[in-house]
Amino acid sequence: MSDVRRIERSQVPFQRDPREEAAAAVDLSTVLAGVELPNPILPASGCFASGAEMQRFYDVTELGALVVKSITLEPREGLPTPRMAETPSGMLNAIGLQNPGVDAWLEHDLPWLQGKGARIIASIAGSSVDEFRTVARRLRRHAGIVAIEVNLSCPNVEHRGLVFACSAPDSAEVISAVRRESDVPVLAKLTSDVTDVTEIARAVVEAGADGLTLINTVLGMTVDPETGRPGLHNTYGGLSGPAIRPIALRNVHQVREALPEVPILGCGGIRHVTEVVQFLRAGASAVSVGTATFVDPFVGPRLIDELRHWLADRGYARVTDLIDTIEPWT
Amino acid sequence: MATRAGTIEGRPDTDDPVKVTCEVLARRREGAYWLLSLAAPAIADRARPGQFVNLAVAAPDTLLRRPFSIARVSKQGMAAGTVDVVFAAHGPGTSWLTGVDVHDVVDVVGPLGTPFPLPQRQVACLLIGGGYGVAPLFYLADELTRRGLRVDMIVGAATQDRILNAIEAKRLTASVTFTTEDGSYGEHGRVTDVFDEVVERCGSGVVYACGPNPMLRAVSERCRERRIPVQVAVEEHMACGIGVCFTCVLPIRRKDGQVQMKRACIDGPVFNGARIAWEDTRYEIGPPLVVEDEVDEQPEPSRPTDADVWGES
Ligand SMILES: Cc1cc2nc3c(=O)[nH]c(=O)nc-3n(C[C@H](O)[C@H](O)[C@H](O)COP(=O)(O)OP(=O)(O)OC[C@H]3O[C@@H](n4cnc5c(N)ncnc54)[C@H](O)[C@@H]3O)c2cc1C
Numbered sequence: 170m171s172d173v174r175r176i177e178r179s180q181v182p183f184q185r186d187p188r189e190e191a192a193a194a195v196d197l198s199t200v201l202a203g204v205e206l207p208n209p210i211l212p213a214s215g216c217f218a219s220g221a222e223m224q225r226f227y228d229v230t231e232l233g234a235l236v237v238k239s240i241t242l243e244p245r246e247g248l249p250t251p252r253m254a255e256t257p258s259g260m261l262n263a264i265g266l267q268n269p270g271v272d273a274w275l276e277h278d279l280p281w282l283q284g285k286g287a288r289i290i291a292s293i294a295g296s297s298v299d300e301f302r303t304v305a306r307r308l309r310r311h312a313g314i315v316a317i318e319v320n321l322s323c324p325n326v327e328h329r330g331l332v333f334a335c336s337a338p339d340s341a342e343v344i345s346a347v348r349r350e351s352d353v354p355v356l357a358k359l360t361s362d363v364t365d366v367t368e369i370a371r372a373v374v375e376a377g378a379d380g381l382t383l384i385n386t387v388l389g390m391t392v393d394p395e396t397g398r399p400g401l402h403n404t405y406g407g408l409s410g411p412a413i414r415p416i417a418l419r420n421v422h423q424v425r426e427a428l429p430e431v432p433i434l435g436c437g438g439i440r441h442v443t444e445v446v447q448f449l450r451a452g453a454s455a456v457s458v459g460t461a462t463f464v465d466p467f468v469g470p471r472l473i474d475e476l477r478h479w480l481a482d483r484g485y486a487r488v489t490d491l492i493d494t495i496e497p498w499t
Numbered sequence: 500m501a502t503r504a505g506t507i508e509g510r511p512d513t514d515d516p517v518k519v520t521c522e523v524l525a526r527r528r529e530g531a532y533w534l535l536s537l538a539a540p541a542i543a544d545r546a547r548p549g550q551f552v553n554l555a556v557a558a559p560d561t562l563l564r565r566p567f568s569i570a571r572v573s574k575q576g577m578a579a580g581t582v583d584v585v586f587a588a589h590g591p592g593t594s595w596l597t598g599v600d601v602h603d604v605v606d607v608v609g610p611l612g613t614p615f616p617l618p619q620r621q622v623a624c625l626l627i628g629g630g631y632g633v634a635p636l637f638y639l640a641d642e643l644t645r646r647g648l649r650v651d652m653i654v655g656a657a658t659q660d661r662i663l664n665a666i667e668a669k670r671l672t673a674s675v676t677f678t679t680e681d682g683s684y685g686e687h688g689r690v691t692d693v694f695d696e697v698v699e700r701c702g703s704g705v706v707y708a709c710g711p712n713p714m715l716r717a718v719s720e721r722c723r724e725r726r727i728p729v730q731v732a733v734e735e736h737m738a739c740g741i742g743v744c745f746t747c748v749l750p751i752r753r754k755d756g757q758v759q760m761k762r763a764c765i766d767g768p769v770f771n772g773a774r775i776a777w778e779d780t781r782y783e784i785g786p787p788l789v790v791e792d793e794v795d796e797q798p799e800p801s802r803p804t805d806a807d808v809w810g811e812s
């Protein structure tokens with residue numbers, strides 16, 4: 170064991186290395202719905218807790234911004250286990266929005282994030298329009314919160330449990346309520362489990378969304394062939410990971426084509442730098458990385474570093490030059 | 500899959516978990532199980548009994564890491580900086596691991612989770628292990644003996660070949676009682692069938708257990724009835740192992756009676772067994788294997804409490 174190599178991220182190369190210098194000169198900054206970010210690599214909600222757990226591995230403020238786990242009005246203990254089932258190149262989850270509730274989040278989690286100087290995207294969830302509205306109101310006027318992401322993949326108790334994101338009017342109602350309360354840009358996070366994602370996208374943009382997060386997990390199921398038991402206690406759960414990447418990319422591109430002015434945070438199955446590039450090319454201004462963090466806790470800083478090199482090696486000076494650069498077949 | 504051994508990502512000079520690529524130093528069978536010895540000094544230095552490591556596997560279609568208890572670490576001597584895990588070939592991930600060769604490189608995150616708290620006073624310790632759950636208890640037994648504490652063990656398994664390293668169990672303890680469900684080795688029955696007898700004979704003041712969750716439930720409930728402090732290392736399906744996904748939760752009863760879902764990977768895997776709200780879990784204790792004799796009710800001797808042993812409030 171002689172070749173122990175410590176990877177120190179801030180290490181300056183000993184010798185002048187033209188490739189490293191070119192990479193260091195690349196401008197990774199991007200703007201998402203009016204929010205300036207130092208780079209386009211963000212964690213995905215629910216895959217990064219509230220940040221402190223990840224600080225054990227690296228300085229989480231290196232990331233473009235921190236998208237925290239969805240916050241509801243009251244504390245929620247979530248669903249019984251098993252909450253997770255692995256599937257080919259992906260996983261299903263049914264957590265049930267376990268979180269401490271907005272008051273405890275403001276009291277404990279937010280001060281920690283503020284102390285670190287993090288740019289926070291607060292994800293909010295609710296089971297009624299009123300819950301979304303109240304949570305958004307409580308999140309007003311807090312330093313560090315640069316945007317609100319509205320997790321619309323929640324059952325609407327006032328609409329027989331239909332998921333908000335599956336109904337254009339329900340989604341629009343939530344977004345306009347949150348937009349009225351919020352003092353920062355509002356991102357609407359949509360699902361692909363709809364007939365036409367552009368219809369929902371249009372509705373939430375008209376209701377005031379400043380940007381869109383595409384996509385949340387895709388509903389799925391597994392069964393143990395021997396016992397007949399579903400893999401998840403909840404029977405159905407959200408599929409994430411590489412398995413959904415092409416679906417996510419298609420959603421980003423479809424919405425970009427339909428609504429070219431609307432900023433997009435791309436999300437779904439991203440693990441490698443070439444996949445970040447695909448999402449940026451398809452029209453995303455930044456990306457969220459979820460499940461890949463479970464496999465590699467260091468995926469965020471690694472992608473930032475690899476993106477720099479990918480761009481420099483190809484002569485790009487700015488990451489923004491890559492956004493919306495699909496070359497159609499003629 | 501990493502190809503180069505010896506990379507370390509993480510914070511040096513802390514107890515925080517790191518991600519390392521490490522060479523496989525040994526792979527061998529241990530009865531029905533497999534043992535992997537990994538060259539992982541950064542993990543060995545930080546590890547304590549009860550913690551686990553999360554191994555990346557490259558089996559077809561798999562994505563997530565696989566968690567394994569740390570079975571032993573060597574901090575000094577010839578094998579300094581090694582971390583051992585013992586596992587059963589179960590599904591695709593663990594089957595893939597049986598094919599890993601000496602000199603191959605595996606990618607490991609650890610040490611993760613909470614360690615077993617050690618008693619703050621002299622007390623006889625009873626360690627109860629089921630199946631591969633015995634492995635981390637060897638590591639714990641070592642640590643307890645080094646502190647001059649008496650260690651007794653109950654080792655249970657379905658069949659004789661699933662009794663992990665009986666010689667090691669005897670070497671590390673003042674006494675060891677074996678149980679098998681088919682009676683092929685030791686006592687016929689489960690660990691809880693010999694529990695009362697062993698506790699009386701050894702004067703056990705605390706219990707540590709690791710094994711299948713239904714066994715941990717049975718042990719925890721027995722300890723709660725007898726007011727013996729008990730620490731168990733649980734298993735739950737884990738997507739991340741690092742505390743960020745909330746898939747691995749267990750209901751834990753607080754002092755005020757309120758039940759909260761706690762993450763087994765970061766708040767655990769070691770929990771006070773008497774605080775787990777087992778009745779709210781899917782882990783059912785199986786029907787008894789052997790007809791129990793009526794036990795005479797005997798007055799309980801005075802024993803240390805949780806507060807005495809761990810200083811827990
Ligand atoms: C803290 C902890 C310590 C563990 N220590 C050991 C050990 O020392 N030795 C050992 O043999 N096994 C141990 N396990 C169980 C081990 O992680 C599983 O046997 C292994 O993940 C199975 O993977 P697979 O692909 O072979 O099986 P599959 O059943 O195909 O796995 C499918 C998915 O379910 C998960 N899974 C399946 N069984 C378990 C289980 N019992 N616990 C948690 N997740 C599971 C897998 O991680 C994977 O994500 C431990 C589990 C935990 C949580």
Ligand SMILES: Cc1cc2nc3c(=O)[nH]c(=O)nc-3n(C[C@H](O)[C@H](O)[C@H](O)COP(=O)(O)O)c2cc1C
Nearest residue numbers: 213214215239262320384385409410437438459460
């Ligand atoms: C365990 C888990 C928990 C999640 N929790 C949330 C959540 O609380 N709010 C939310 O908007 N999305 C949540 N998601 C969805 C992710 O943010 C993301 O949209 C999805 O996982 C797809 O990205 P990925 O393939 O990179 O994981 C969760 C995903 C996982 C796997």
Ligand code: FES
Nearest residue numbers: 739740744745764
């Ligand atoms: S496994 Fe992800 S929080 Fe425990």
